[in-house]
Structures are given as C-alpha cells and as structure tokens.
Amino acid sequence: MPGIPRRSGNPGGTVARMPGKVVEDALALLCAKYVFPDRAEQAAAAIRARLDAGEYAGLDEAALGERLTEHLYDVCADKHLRVRVRDPELHETVTEAEAEAVWREQLRLSNYRIARVERLDGNVGYLDLRGVADPATGGRAIAAAMELVSHTHALIIDLRKNRGGSPDGAIFWTSYLFPDSETHLNSIYDGATGRTRQYWSLAYLPGERYLDRPVYVLTSSFTFSAGEEVAYNLKAQGRATLIGETTRGGAHPTEVFPVTPTLEITVPIARSVNPVTGTNWEGTGVQPDIAVPAGEAFAIAYRKALQHVLTTSTSPAVLEEARAALAGSDGPVSGAR
Secondary structure: OOOOOOOOOOHHHOEOOOHHHHHHHHHHHHHHHOOOHHHHHHHHHHHHHHHHOOOOOOOEHHHHHHHHHHHHHHHHOOOOOEEEEOOOOOOOOOOHHHHHHHHHHHHHHOHHHEEEEEEEOOOEEEEEEOOEOOHHHHHHHHHHHHHHOOOOOEEEEEOOOOOOEOHHHHHHHHHOOOOOOOOEEEEEEEOOOOOEEEEEOOOOOOOOOOOOOOEEEEEOOOOOOHHHHHHHHHHHOOOOEEEEOOOOOOOOOEEEEEEEOOEEEEEEOEEEEOOOOOOOOOOOOOOOOEEOOHHHHHHHHHHHHHHHHHHHOOOHHHHHHHHHHHHOOOOOOOOOO
16 A cells, blocks of 8 residues: 555655765664664665765655665565655545545546456456555455356466455455365565564465466466465465566565655565465565467467367367367467457
8 A cells, every 4th residue: 555645746756855864864764673673784884885975965756766676676686675655646634434435436447456257168267457455445346257257167367467455355355265274375574573473374264266277377477465475375276377578576564654745655664475486586586387479368378279179078068169279379369358
C-alpha cells in the first residue's frame, strides 16, 4: 500500500530545499528500517561522500529521488529500495484512514488486479492477474475467479504484467492449487523483530480447490514482487510449469516512509526465505522452465494445455473444441494474448 501523507500539484519539478537535510533524513530511515543493516550503513557512507562532493546540489525532487535510488542500488542491489516523489493525487493533509479508503477504491475499480478470467476453447482456464490483492479486501474476487475456472482441464495464470502486491494474497491464490494446509509455501524474516513467520497453504478456502490438473504460469521481465512469489513458490513445489522470461527480481516486503511532505523512501523491512530452496529470487528473478520471449509464452502454454486435454478428457464436445483450437495453433494460437 502507498505511503499516506500526499500532496497535489507537481512537486517533482521543485528544486529540493536543503538537499543535505533531505538526504540525511532519508539515510536515517534507511539505517533504522532496512532489513540488511550492514548494507544500509555501507550505502549511507557512500551517499554521504557524494553529498559532501556536491552531487545532489541543485536537483529537483524527482531528480534527487532518481539519483538516490541509483546510488542505493549501486551498494544494495535491491530493486525495492527507492526514493521518489509522493503520489500527487492526494493532498498532504489527508489522513491515513482517507488514504486507505482511496487505495481500497482503486483496488475495487481495478477488480482487485484481476484483469481477465476466461474459459478458452478446449476447456482451458485463463487468469490474467495484474497484481496480488490482499485477501482481506480482494478475497471475494479471488474466490469468484477461481470458481469460474474450477471445472477446466488445465489452467494458465498470466503474470506477465503483474507488478506485485500482498504476500498474504500470494498465499491465498496459490493455496487453491494445493489439497490442504500441509504445504509450507514461504517464510518471511522480519528485520525489526528478528522473527520469521511461516506461510502455509490454507486449511479453508471459499469454493473448490484446483487439484490434479496442470498449471502453466506465464512470466516476463516485468513480473515483480508478490507476482514473482506466486511463480517462485509454485515452481519450488513443482506445482506449475513456468513459461516466458526471467522475472524482475524483487523479493523483499517493503514499507513506505515520508522523507518530506512530497518525497518518500520505500525500504525493504523483511526478506523471503523459501523452505525448499532456502533462498529467494532477489536480484536473480524467477527462472522459467521454458524460456521464451514473453509474447510467445501464451501460445506455448495453450498448446501444452490443449495437448493435455486431448489425452485426458472424455467429453466429445471438449475434445472437438481442443482439436479445432490445436489445429489452428500451427501458426499463432487463435485469440493469443
């Protein structure tokens, strides 16, 4: 969720006042909150040297944010760690409750980041997920989407335009693909408390689970954060075939902190630890099982799904659909996305 005092107008074009104080305030938040304190101190030292050399003088806020983000990445190599101008859609006097209400409305109007749910010819399910909503707000929509594909023979989950979201949402989505509460999907180490929380598949879900059928996950270099977690967890458990490109590589849960009324820093406050691999996808991305350009991933997944349908379905109508769809897939698959 975005940070909450916001401001209208175009603050990014304003020259940052007292850049030294702004930089120091950002570094104080970095050192206090970052899940890797040693790296935070190293980055702070490097940036202070640049500050003393005058590298940040005269920059407007947008340019200062970009420069600080670049220099933080030079040391930390963390794609979630960034400084940027705050969202101009909200006023700086907005309360936290008002900002949360705006955020919830944005989620509602985007259908909780579920862009498309479809039954493709051949009885193949298709989900186009542009983000990962928290089940506390998006659970009903997620359950409805899974209900609509629950009777298909194979499932394609398209994460190629997924920008991430909630770790709880990632667990909620993926729990539908496991039979019970016995699968340890992920753990998250919290830097502030030193505690590690385990995330297991959920014992109860509204609607039917999607079991004993193949799942194909489409990825791209844009796929990020919680979207990557969905792909990574399913790959680690051998529950899905990943098709597409290596993902962007951001595995650390974050929190947003105001530096000024118009500038904010996003700081990773925790890190994921997969119980199967013992690590995560930070910096490396999630590697697909079948590496192809993102634009070709759907066609390959659909062909594989149709081939599965032809070997398992006993429905004459479904078989006829699958044969026709597969016959048309010698070139681009009909309706390819």
